[in-house]
Amino acid sequence: MKRFTLLSLLMLSLAHPCFASQWRELGNTPNGNLISVLDTQIRKGDIITTRIRNDLSEPKQTENGHITHIEADLQINCSKKTVSPIRTFLFDDQGSAALSVNLRGGRDFIKKNEDSSFGLAIKELC
Numbered sequence: 001m002k003r004f005t006l007l008s009l010l011m012l013s014l015a016h017p018c019f020a021s022q023w024r025e026l027g028n029t030p031n032g033n034l035i036s037v038l039d040t041q042i043r044k045g046d047i048i049t050t051r052i053r054n055d056l057s058e059p060k061q062t063e064n065g066h067i068t069h070i071e072a073d074l075q076i077n078c079s080k081k082t083v084s085p086i087r088t089f090l091f092d093d094q095g096s097a098a099l100s101v102n103l104r105g106g107r108d109f110i111k112k113n114e115d116s117s118f119g120l121a122i123k124e125l126c
Helices: 002-014 117-125
Strands: 023-028 034-038 042-044 047-062 065-077 082-092
Touching: 023 117, 034 117, 047 117, 065 117, 082 117
Parallel strands: none
Antiparallel strands: 023 034, 034 047, 042 047, 047 065, 065 082
């Protein structure tokens, strides 16, 4: 029994998690921002809940620092081709999300331009 327990612990310690999410590139916006999406999404009927990442080609200056990339949790209604942002995370050049914005999403779906980050997400995921 001790041998089985030790062997089990050894196998668990060597295993790496296969459930870790990875970013998958969707493309670039006309202004050069790289758009990526997490490879895990929750799908319920026509609604997809996911997170996208917008790597800015040129950092945006704010009074609290430079924003280098933006991540947004959102819901996509594939049948209507609309998006509802849930939360937005603004990352500075230090990798901190101290500039984050919390939105109350999930209620109002808005149409987005095809070339925008949300438009790319709709095109690639639906």
